[in-house]
Amino acid sequence: MAQIALNHVTKEYNNGRIVAVNDLSLEIEDGEFLVLVGPSGCGKSTTLRMVAGLEDATEGDISIGPTRVNELEPRERDIAMVFQNYALYPHMNVRKNIGFGLQLSTDLSDTEIEERVEEAAQLLEIGELLEKKPKALSGGQQQRVALGRAIVREPEAFLFDEPLSNLDAKLRKQMRTEISRIQEQLGVTSIYVTHDQEEAMTMGDRIAVMNDGELQQIGEPNEVYNYPANLFVAGFIGSPSMNTIETEVAADGTHLEAAGGALTYDLGADDHPDPDLSPGDRVTVGVRPEDVSVRAAAEAFTDQTHRATVEVVEPLGSDNLLYFDVDGASWTARVSPAFEPEPGDEVAFSFPRDALYLFDDRGVTVESRDLTDPAEAEQVTAADGDGAATR
Amino acid sequence: MSKANQSTALPRPIRRYGPLAVLGVFSLWTLVPLFWMFLSSLKIRKSMFEFPPTIIFDPTLRYYQDMFLGSNPVTPFLANSVIVALGTAVLSVGLGTVGGYGLSRLDLRGKKHLAFWIISTRMAPIVVVVIPLFYVYKTAGLLNTHVGLIIAHTTFNLPFAIWLMRSFFDEVPVSLEEAAMIDGATRWQAFRKVSLPLVLPGMGATAIIAIVFSWNDFIFALIFTSNATQTMPVAASQLVTQTGTLWGQVMATGVVILLPMVTFGVIVKKYLVSGLTMGAVKE
Amino acid sequence: MVEHQRTTEVSGVSTDAYVGEEPDDTGESILESLPISFEMVLLAPSIITLAILSIIPLVVIIWLSFMEINFTPVNEQIFVGPQNYADMVNNGNVWDAWKATVVYVGGSLSLQLGLGILISVMLHRVIVGENVFTSIVIMPMMIAPVVVGLLWQFLLDPTFGLYTYMMNQIGLFINQPILGDPNSAMAALILMDTWQWTPLIVLIVLAQLKSIPEHLYEAARVDGATGFTQFRYVTLPLLKPAIAIALLLRSMDLMRYFAKVFITTGGGPSNTTKIIGLYVYEQGLRFFNLGYGSAVGLVMLVVTILMGLAFVEMIMGGAGDNE
Numbered sequence: 001m002a003q004i005a006l007n008h009v010t011k012e013y014n015n016g017r018i019v020a021v022n023d024l025s026l027e028i029e030d031g032e033f034l035v036l037v038g039p040s041g042c043g044k045s046t047t048l049r050m051v052a053g054l055e056d057a058t059e060g061d062i063s064i065g066p067t068r069v070n071e072l073e074p075r076e077r078d079i080a081m082v083f084q085n086y087a088l089y090p091h092m093n094v095r096k097n098i099g100f101g102l103q104l105s106t107d108l109s110d111t112e113i114e115e116r117v118e119e120a121a122q123l124l125e126i127g128e129l130l131e132k133k134p135k136a137l138s139g140g141q142q143q144r145v146a147l148g149r150a151i152v153r154e155p156e157a158f159l160f161d162e163p164l165s166n167l168d169a170k171l172r173k174q175m176r177t178e179i180s181r182i183q184e185q186l187g188v189t190s191i192y193v194t195h196d197q198e199e200a201m202t203m204g205d206r207i208a209v210m211n212d213g214e215l216q217q218i219g220e221p222n223e224v225y226n227y228p229a230n231l232f233v234a235g236f237i238g239s240p241s242m243n244t245i246e247t248e249v250a251a252d253g254t255h256l257e258a259a260g261g262a263l264t265y266d267l268g269a270d271d272h273p274d275p276d277l278s279p280g281d282r283v284t285v286g287v288r289p290e291d292v293s294v295r296a297a298a299e300a301f302t303d304q305t306h307r308a309t310v311e312v313v314e315p316l317g318s319d320n321l322l323y324f325d326v327d328g329a330s331w332t333a334r335v336s337p338a339f340e341p342e343p344g345d346e347v348a349f350s351f352p353r354d355a356l357y358l359f360d361d362r363g364v365t366v367e368s369r370d371l372t373d374p375a376e377a378e379q380v381t382a383a384d385g386d387g388a389a390t391r
Numbered sequence: 392m393s394k395a396n397q398s399t400a401l402p403r404p405i406r407r408y409g410p411l412a413v414l415g416v417f418s419l420w421t422l423v424p425l426f427w428m429f430l431s432s433l434k435i436r437k438s439m440f441e442f443p444p445t446i447i448f449d450p451t452l453r454y455y456q457d458m459f460l461g462s463n464p465v466t467p468f469l470a471n472s473v474i475v476a477l478g479t480a481v482l483s484v485g486l487g488t489v490g491g492y493g494l495s496r497l498d499l500r501g502k503k504h505l506a507f508w509i510i511s512t513r514m515a516p517i518v519v520v521v522i523p524l525f526y527v528y529k530t531a532g533l534l535n536t537h538v539g540l541i542i543a544h545t546t547f548n549l550p551f552a553i554w555l556m557r558s559f560f561d562e563v564p565v566s567l568e569e570a571a572m573i574d575g576a577t578r579w580q581a582f583r584k585v586s587l588p589l590v591l592p593g594m595g596a597t598a599i600i601a602i603v604f605s606w607n608d609f610i611f612a613l614i615f616t617s618n619a620t621q622t623m624p625v626a627a628s629q630l631v632t633q634t635g636t637l638w639g640q641v642m643a644t645g646v647v648i649l650l651p652m653v654t655f656g657v658i659v660k661k662y663l664v665s666g667l668t669m670g671a672v673k674e
Numbered sequence: 675m676v677e678h679q680r681t682t683e684v685s686g687v688s689t690d691a692y693v694g695e696e697p698d699d700t701g702e703s704i705l706e707s708l709p710i711s712f713e714m715v716l717l718a719p720s721i722i723t724l725a726i727l728s729i730i731p732l733v734v735i736i737w738l739s740f741m742e743i744n745f746t747p748v749n750e751q752i753f754v755g756p757q758n759y760a761d762m763v764n765n766g767n768v769w770d771a772w773k774a775t776v777v778y779v780g781g782s783l784s785l786q787l788g789l790g791i792l793i794s795v796m797l798h799r800v801i802v803g804e805n806v807f808t809s810i811v812i813m814p815m816m817i818a819p820v821v822v823g824l825l826w827q828f829l830l831d832p833t834f835g836l837y838t839y840m841m842n843q844i845g846l847f848i849n850q851p852i853l854g855d856p857n858s859a860m861a862a863l864i865l866m867d868t869w870q871w872t873p874l875i876v877l878i879v880l881a882q883l884k885s886i887p888e889h890l891y892e893a894a895r896v897d898g899a900t901g902f903t904q905f906r907y908v909t910l911p912l913l914k915p916a917i918a919i920a921l922l923l924r925s926m927d928l929m930r931y932f933a934k935v936f937i938t939t940g941g942g943p944s945n946t947t948k949i950i951g952l953y954v955y956e957q958g959l960r961f962f963n964l965g966y967g968s969a970v971g972l973v974m975l976v977v978t979i980l981m982g983l984a985f986v987e988m989i990m991g992g993a994g995d996n997e
Contacts, residue, residue, distance in 0.1 A: 052569075053573075054573075073572065074573045075573070075574070075576060075577065077573075079573060081569075081570065083569070083570060085564065087566040087569065088570075090589060091588045091589055101574030104575035104576050104580065106575075149574070410800050414793065414796055417789075417811070418807060418810050420869070421810055421811055421873070424825055425814075425825075427828075428828070431828065439834065489716045489717075489720065490717050490720025490721065492716055493713040493716035493720075494713075496713045497711070497713040497714065505721075507986045509724060510986065511728075514982040515930075515979075516929055516951055516954075516971065516974050516975060516978055517951065518954045519731075519735060519974060520731050521955070521959065522738065522968055522971055523730070523731035523738060524731055526738060526964060527730060542727070546731075549723060549724055578712040603816060606818065607817070608818075609819055610931075610932070610933055614959055623818075624818045624820040624933075627821060628820050628937060631827075631937075641828070642825075642828065648817075648820075648821050649813075649816065652816040652817065653812075655816065656812045656816035660812060663812055664874075664877045664878060664881055668919060672916060
């Protein structure tokens with residue numbers, strides 16, 4: 001087991017014309033499960049491949065344990081990797097697939113390799129598949145073999161490159177818990193790359209959000225969710241995405257006004273510490289869908305009620321999602337399943353001062369949702385300590 | 392719409408059996424010459440020239456006997472053909488497999504130009520290669536040697552093999568090799584133990600098609616060989632003489648030349664299209 | 675073999691100071707510091723071999739095209755400058771050879787393409803027998819051109835040829851040798867090549883036909899397309915790349931090879947079937963006008979290279995560099 005560290009790592013292609021990863025520094029603790037998440041093309045896979053040694057870093061240092069590994073071949077790094085397409089060797093049966101790495105990289109005898117393979121197969125419940133060729137296996141079974149190939153090596157680190165994206169939804173959830181279980185059981189330092197924020201939230205000890213080759217934020221899942229460092233993270237983590245609208249601080253310094261006049265919001269409404277804003281500042285307002293309350297149009301249920309026309313109602317069973325237009329931006333509200341307006345109905349919506357996120361004109365978070373409400377405080381105590389830093 | 396339907400729709404029996412009939416006629420057109428060749432190689436001289444031609448006759452194996460056991464047996468020519476074909480196949484597929492892998496995995500700007508240059512050496516008209524090679528061989532003393540002809544055939548078989556093997560390696564996902572390297576393999580081991588076994592059938596097909604190209608070549612063999620190193624096609628062409636042609640012998644020789652190649656063709660049928668198009672078309 | 679192991683790094687391996695253990699670097703540092711990748715090492719033997727095999731003939735043929743080479747009475751090489759090229763432009767026989775080539779290539783291509791598409795579409799329709807049929811049609815492609823030439827010469831022989839006999843039965847070519855008449859000789863050569871190589875077009879087009887997803891036809895049918903319109907607006911456009919590949923391959927081969935012509939007509943009667951390849955062969959290697967033959971051959975090379983460029987562009991396209 002080992003700590004993995006990236007120190008100011010940059011990866012350029014085509015002589016610097018494309019920067020895939022820009023000045024990235026990360027430390028993954030011994031035994032930690034770190035999820036690298038971001039939209040496609042954000043540099044997360046490149047980062048993982050640099051740790052694996054499949055790509056050379058243009059600049060910066062990568063170390064696994066005490067060793068700087070930049071110049072080491074993949075085989076010298078003592079890591080294991082699970083690929084998106086599993087990359088099982090088609091001409092070898094499952095037993096050979098799993099044992100191949102041991103055969104190449106260790107001096108173990110055939111019987112010892114056999115034992116380790118059996119052991120891994122048992123852990124993954126694929127003992128009866130050992131003699132089959134990959135072609136004869138289902139996607140989920142192939143996935144397990146790929147995992148087996150990784151764990152049998154007992155490496156310093158596991159690297160996962162979107163390993164679940166080729167599976168169907170149900171199997172994906174099942175394998176998610178499976179991978180988490182095995183990682184916890186073995187305690188091997190792991191880096192897991194995914195574009196799926198839900199996967200990131202549920203699996204990671206910490207998650208690192210990347211965009212455009214740069215690290216946006218790193219932290220525990222709740223912390224990243226509740227205290228996003230910037231507009232990008234706020235929009236990327238959470239489903240449905242955070243609602244946002246661009247506003248300007250009004251002349252009185254306490255009101256926010258959307259450009260079209262579709263929405264004004266009084267920041268002084270509650271006795272809330274005013275963020276450091278001056279009239280004329282451009283501020284993006286963000287609200288999580290679960291913080292938007294919606295009622296029938298007739299009710300003016302708070303002193304800050306806004307009106308909108310429902311465009312789509314998406315029943316999820318447990319909740320209903322309402323989609324409506326606010327000054328050209330599509331907003332979503334998560335409401336009780338009992339509330340079922342028709343598309344075209346006018347509704348009133350409101351969100352409390354506490355739920356507000358504010359981002360400055362560079363997208364940096366100025367203010368995050370206030371969770372000191374006693375009912376919710378319990379959930380976030382764990383995140384709160386680190387969270388303060390990002391606020 | 393219904394009108395369009397009426398005007399284009401053919402009566403059912405035609406739609407049903409039309410294609411079969413067309414294919415049948417095409418098969419006949421393909422097979423009759425071959426069939427006729429085979430029959431004629433079994434006919435005695437007299438019945439061969441009967442008009443109208445006969446289909447029923449007493450077959451004779453005389454020409455085949457003559458060919459192998461007569462005063463002027465073709466066996467040495469057959470041996471020449473085999474030596475040259477095997478020589479060029481081993482050389483081309485050996486270099487072509489390694490080179491095709493390199494070309495497939497190479498990440499280089501201008502790779503297309505490299506690939507084009509490789510294949511352009513095969514697209515050159517035979518005669519454009521023959522003339523300068525003739526001059527070089529004459530100077531270097533390579534005329535009328537097996538080595539000379541093997542080299543000459545390699546001018547078209549090697550680029551072919553590189554391209555075809557490249558297309559086979561293109562189908563092996565790079566992630567397999569990456570997985571192997573993470574599993575502890577060197578680049579060479581990843582190539583040798585993971586990718587190479589996966590293209591073995593392709594290698595076999597490439598070798599067989601290279602043999603066919605070499606075996607069937609006429610112009611190179613005509614210019615670069617003499618009596619002692621003559622290959623089968625040249626020997627066959629020389630059966631046609633000013634004073635009269637022994638057609639029975641010609642047909643029998645033809646059968647001997649084509650039979651192994653047709654067999655090869657059927658064996659590698661699956662790879663034939665991609666082989667003959669140098670990997671441009673995949674079945 | 676050991677040396678291959680560490681050659682993967684591209685140039686510019688940084689030698690920054692770092693903390694921690696030294697990576698176990700044993701020996702191969704020279705190879706490692708060269709801008710040579712593993713792929714290049716593997717590619718090198720073929721490239722070197724090919725370079726020798728292609729550049730030597732190329733240089734020699736260019737050199738020859740400016741020379742007059744004599745072997746008798748004495749070996750001599752006389753520099754004649756562009757004389758050979760001037761001779762070529764002024765020689766009507768070259769132009770006749772190119773004309774014959776255009777007829778031969780054009781005739782063969784159109785016949786083979788039409789027939790090839792027809793057969794492949796029919797073959798795509800029938801469910802049974804594809805295996806047997808394809809086994810049959812690949813046979814001619816495997817046969818040496820010399821044997822094909824001899825076989826057709828036999829079939830078309832004016833006195834005992836099977837096909838001559840059949841033609842005579844319907845009143846054609848009576849007392850008129852098919853390979854001895856200027857018009858029918860070229861037609862016969864085209865038919866001969868069509869017999870041998872139409873199957874390649876059939877197989878190429880068939881492979882493409884099979885790759886057209888069924889749902890496209892279903893969509894077309896929903897949109898009201900009938901058999902013919904379906905073929906015209908769905909099938910044919912999707913066949914274009916395959917047809918282009920087939921055409922280019924065939925045209926290059928028709929230019930490259932002349933063995934069948936050599937065997938059957940020898941370019942006759944009265945040079946009507948003397949295609950350019952055969953012409954160059956005769957000039958260079960029968961009459962030993964190596965210089966003049968080389969000049970005409972070089973022009974031929976340029977033409978085929980241009981066709982080849984189109985071929986490569988078609989299959990590799992602009993994306994070739996990123997493959």
